[in-house]
Amino acid sequence: NWKKESDYLVQFEHVPDGQPETSATLNSCNAAAEGDEVCSGRGECKQWSHLPLKLTDSKVVATGVSFCKCESQWADPESRTRRKSQFKAFLLSLFTGFLGLDRFYLGLYLTGCAKLVSLGGLGVWWLYDIVRVGSAPVYARDFKVADDLPFWLYLLVVLLVFGALGLLYSLDSYARHRRKKNYEVMHIFSQEESRNIKELDEPFGHDDRNPWGSRSGRLGGYGSMLPAW
Numbered sequence: 001n002w003k004k005e006s007d008y009l010v011q012f013e014h015v016p017d018g019q020p021e022t023s024a025t026l027n028s029c030n031a032a033a034e035g036d037e038v039c040s041g042r043g044e045c046k047q048w049s050h051l052p053l054k055l056t057d058s059k060v061v062a063t064g065v066s067f068c069k070c071e072s073q074w075a076d077p078e079s080r081t082r083r084k085s086q087f088k089a090f091l092l093s094l095f096t097g098f099l100g101l102d103r104f105y106l107g108l109y110l111t112g113c114a115k116l117v118s119l120g121g122l123g124v125w126w127l128y129d130i131v132r133v134g135s136a137p138v139y140a141r142d143f144k145v146a147d148d149l150p151f152w153l154y155l156l157v158v159l160l161v162f163g164a165l166g167l168l169y170s171l172d173s174y175a176r177h178r179r180k181k182n183y184e185v186m187h188i189f190s191q192e193e194s195r196n197i198k199e200l201d202e203p204f205g206h207d208d209r210n211p212w213g214s215r216s217g218r219l220g221g222y223g224s225m226l227p228a229w
Contacts, residue, residue, distance in 0.1 A: 012077040027077050029066035039068035042079035075143035083146040090134045090149055094161060097126040102133060107141030134158065 013024040017037060028038045029045035038045060046069040070079040084106055093102035098120030103112030120126030132138060134154040137147045 012080075014078055026065075027068060029068060039070065040074075040079045042074045043068045043070040045069070072148070073146050081143060083143055084140045086133065086137050086145040086147060086149040089138070089140075089145055090130075090154065090157075093126075093129045093133045094157070097129050098123070102129060106138070106145070130158070 009026065010024075013026065014028040015021055015024045028040075035041070045066045048065045048067055068077055068079055070076070073083055075081045075083050089102050089105055092105050096102065097115070100112040100115030100120070103109070103115055115121065115125055115129075118125065121128075134149065134157075135151070137144045139145075
């Protein structure tokens, strides 16, 4: 039920220093705040509408409503929440994404567990998050991450890492191919050597066309007309 969720305006409302919660206002830009109390000292007030409201009574001055424009590292209506880093999320996604650590860092615990159990979706989910997190700021649990990863750096890191992985795979494939060829050559030499040794042990062999021949090429002793077996 949406009514059970906390009210966004109440959650991030501005309570002046030293005042009770009953004196809370929409934000510090619409209160008599000064110094670091305005946008928590991490932003500046900007008018929500650039054009004044069109009123029928010319005596009424339309001042409009202002909101805090936070610095790049901060979020929420009063600039009190530090954003997650896109650069850190990208590095976690690149090197530990198959364990889901990038999702845990962003506060996405359910999908982080699913990514951990599936080992990065057998690689598919891992590659998807590398592109998703690195190409543009993504949403964490509450707010977008800070835009602190230049696009050229993202491309450079991806090309270097996957280029290095491709080179290592090529070198490993070449080494395995060389070992296989060496094994085949050694096996052929071993068979040839075994055949040569066998021929040396039986220099004359047995001639099927001469049933009276012996293995040594000589006739037997007594009854030399009979083959010596």
